[in-house]
Amino acid sequence: MAKRKAQLPIEVDARNQPPLGMPASDFLRDYWQKRPLLIRNAFPGFVSPISPEDLAGLACEDSALARIVAHEREHDRWLLRHGPFPEEMFPTLPQHDWTLLVQDVDKWDADIAALLPAFDFLPRWRIDDVMVSFAAPGGSVGAHVDQYDVFLLQAQGHRRWQIDDRPNPPVHFRKDAELKLLQRFAPNHDWVLGPGDMLYLPPGVPHHGVAEDACLTFSIGMRAPSAAELLGDFVDTLAADADEALRYRDPDLAPPKDPNEIDAEAMRRVVEALNELRMNDADRLGDWFGRFITLYRSAGHAAPGDEKRSRIEVEWDLQQGAVLHRHPFTRMAWRKAAQGATLFAAGQSHALPARDAQRIAAADRFDGRSYAALSERGRDAVYELLQGGHYQLAMPDEDAA
Structure with missing residues (x-):
């Protein structure tokens, strides 16, 4: 087993077996949440269904989640601006070193959403969104690390990706930037991706992408709520639904050896009180999670229309x-x-x-x-x-x- 893992390639050509270059079961077994993979020709002959001008127009919409990241190289200063942006701003931007990023483009553009069935080897509820970024030459968001899986599909132009996939890379963040950028980044892989190429990164892999020329990149990101988010929402749900009659009880109380001590018997009763909430009920847990995950991190939401039809x-x-x-x-x-x-x-x-x-x-x-x-x-x-x-x-x- 160790020998087989050591021989796994980090780069494959998927021209004859898009989009992974291998059966999905092999990818999930050997790469998913384990190691990165560069997939050449994941989408052979790919032509972007959206233009940079379309993306800029979307970034002007009030309900779109848009950001611009710019890098002042002479001072190594990173600037972050949040949308929506005025249309007249875009012609004033420099010719290099900035990136426009727009979240949830699959919700706005049916042609972008049409990419998602290619990822049906994953549960659909695990897919968060398709973020689209346009970068002028030299544009980047800096070296960083994500805590979720992402597929980076090159849609137009070329982007250089560097990654560090060694065990336990240093993950310390700069304190002089609004973005969570790495203080140190020592890549051990360096590739230039063209249209149709795709890079898969599991959580925790430091990476840095820089536009070689004006380019579009699609980021298919996964939904990965933290344990703290899951626990917080679940406990809030349990508390909201709890019967007020469920309380700490001690009908078997005996005179304590020390009235100031929280003894083992008291803690046993605390556990009993919490268990009354049925925190280990599989159906209750499943119902909560289904509601939670279908609401998680959405830029917009549906609302009833004015016209009601019977x-x-x-x-x-x-x-x-x-x-x-x-x-x-x-x-x-x-x-x-x-x-x-x-x-x-x-x-x-x-x-x-x-x-x-x-x-x-x-x-x-x-x-x-x-x-x-x-x-x-x-x-x-x-x-x-x-x-x-x-x-x-x-x-x-x-x-x-």
């Missing part, structure tokens, strides 16, 4: 060719439950037959036929989600447009 009207429209489109910021997942399954949608939960939960979670759109294939409970859930703004009804002429 169930009969909506179903008639679907029969006449209308289509329900899922709101791009509504995340969905499902899990099996004791009775059927639970669908999670943007923090809500719906008890459904497993077949319905699976279909709704997978579908970005429903036409009349796919809607009719749901059970009555499934159609109830879709209509309820439509009323909450999680679907948008497009009439036949609008859907074609």
Whole structure:
């Protein structure tokens, strides 16, 4: 086993087996959260579906999460600005050493979202977003380290990536920058990526990307909440739902040897009181996690529209060719439950037959036929989600447009 691991390549050509250059099971076994991999021709002949001008326009939208990172080389000073940005600012930017980054571009652009099925070897709820960055020549965000998995797909132009994949690299941050930049960075790999090339990085690998020329890079980032985030939200949920009658109890109390001591018996009763909250209940834990993960770190959210259509009207429209489109910021997942399954949608939960939960979670759109294939409970859930703004009804002429 050790010999096989030592011989694993750090660079592969995926032209004949995109996007990983190997079966997904091999990638997950040998590389996922273990070691980086440079994948040449992950998307052979790739042409970016978005232009730098499109990205700049998106960065001007009020609800877009956008940043500009600039580097003043003569002083080694890093500058960070947050959007939205005025349109007239972009022509005034210098010709080099700055980067525009926009989060959640897959929620705004259907062609960017169309990349995500290529990553179906991962659970969809693990994928956070597609961040798109435009960098002028020399543009960078500095040497840094991420605590989540990321696939860096070169979409246009060329970017030089340097990484340090040695065990226990130094991870100390500069104190003179608003960004979390590394004080020291000693790369042991150096590559230039062109369109269609992709670099996979597991958490904790120091890396530094610099634009060789004006370029676009797509970052497919994973959702990795910290243990502190998970615990905080779970405990908040338990506390909010807890019965006030559940309290610390000591009906077996005996006279203490020392009235000022918190003894072992007291701690046993504390544990008993906490266990009353059923913190180890698998179904309760699963329901909480489904709600939590479908709400986690979203730049936008769905909201009910002004026009309310009755169930009969909506179903008639679907029969006449209308289509329900899922709101791009509504995340969905499902899990099996004791009775059927639970669908999670943007923090809500719906008890459904497993077949319905699976279909709704997978579908970005429903036409009349796919809607009719749901059970009555499934159609109830879709209509309820439509009323909450999680679907948008497009009439036949609008859907074609």
